[in-house]
Amino acid sequence: MNNSKKIILVSPRGFCAGVTRAIDVVLETLKKYGSPVYVNHEIVHNKHVIDDLTKKGAVFLKNIEDAPKDRPIIFSAHGVSKKITNYAKDNNKTIIDATCPLVTKVHVQADKFYKLGFKIILIGHKNHPEVEGTMGQLPQDAIYLVETINDINELNFSGNDKIAYLTQTTLSIDDTQNIINELRKKFPNIESSPKEDICYATSNRQKAIKEYADKCDAFIVVGSKNSSNSNRLVEVAKKAGCINSHLLENAESLNLSNYSSSNIIGISSGASVPEILVENIISKFQKNYSLEIENVSLGEEDVQFKLPKEVRK
Ligand code: SF4
Structure with a gap:
């Protein structure tokens, strides 16, 4: 070995x-x-x-x-x-x-489109709480969920309808773009938010993995099973060329024998993952292997949001 x-x-x-x-x-x-x-x-x-x-x-x-x-x-x-x-x-x-606040931005935009008389398409995953929240900003017949390209066939708007789309904030950039391209073919005048709905954090984590995943024999995305953005990161790693990519909750769920034949292992984590979980996974490898760690980055993030006034210090 x-x-x-x-x-x-x-x-x-x-x-x-x-x-x-x-x-x-x-x-x-x-x-x-x-x-x-x-x-x-x-x-x-x-x-x-x-x-x-x-x-x-x-x-x-x-x-x-x-x-x-x-x-x-x-x-x-x-x-x-x-x-x-x-x-x-x-x-x-x-x-x-x-x-x-980036989810609230989508809510505000949904409301604006609605007040301007648009029929709204939301690209997102059914039953995800963010999607339920965004759909639930408007009456049921004002907003339509599209999960896949196939769902576009089900959309029946009249020629006079003004149509706009919004997206969940944590989707795959590439898959969403494919859906948007199909929407534009069917509805050439479709409008969208002035600024991207997929958030900066989702986008940055996906771009970074896309850049480095094909240099790895295996890729670990640390995150929970119900985390949308973490699951998308695994898909991105696979599509970028690292088929052996998996979501891992924590070090306890790391089975080292699954990585015995992988010499180069990429690691990233979802937007809701504390760094300690990444550190624990690295420590588990360190106890069993001599490790070289290379830090790679596509840039720093300096976004900060104010707390709501009820709990602001
Ligand atoms: S991933 Fe983070 S920044 Fe992006 S919408 Fe969710 S909570 Fe906001």
Whole structure:
């Protein structure tokens, strides 16, 4: 067995500004209101983050109706539908909104298109909370979900309809572009947001992996199974030429024997992944192999978002 390996550690990776803000919102709410604090849905899609915040006193709810009346409710980074916002308001809850400002931007644009009389197509994944939140900004017959190119055949608009598309923020750039190209063929006058809906963090992590994945024998994307942006990173690594690419929750789920014949292993992580999970995976390799680590980067990120006023310091 070859006892040495090279790790290519790809950046940008890990926490984006929206995730950092959402976690800080929970921590600041705990400080201000004491424990427990209630969060609608998982604040971000990462098991380590959820377990840690649960220990600190956060309770993550599948159904907002389970939240006690006298406690504040936090909305997750993925955003919520108007129905959920209205429920919280009607029940006099203190709302602390951790929706990522880049998701809110899509909500605002959906509303603008709607008010201008557009029929709206949302490119995204069914049942993802962000998609439910964005679809839920508008009445049901005003917004149509497209997951794949095949779904475009189902769209029947009249010749006079004004049509616009929006996208989920964490999609594959290339797959989404293919869908957009087909939409443009069918609806040449289709309009879009003035600025890309796929966010900077999704885009940067995908571009970096695309650049380096084909130099690796195997690629590990650290992230949770329900994390949309992490799953897209695995797809990008495979499409970029590293077929042996996998999503890994943490070091405990790393089976070293799967990498015995891989000399060069790429590692990156999704936007909701704490760096400690990447470090633990590297340590596990280090205990068994002599490691050379090469850090590669397509650039620094300096995006920061203000906390909501309810918990601003
Ligand atoms: S992945 Fe993008 S949209 Fe999602 S929280 Fe991060 S910055 Fe916001």
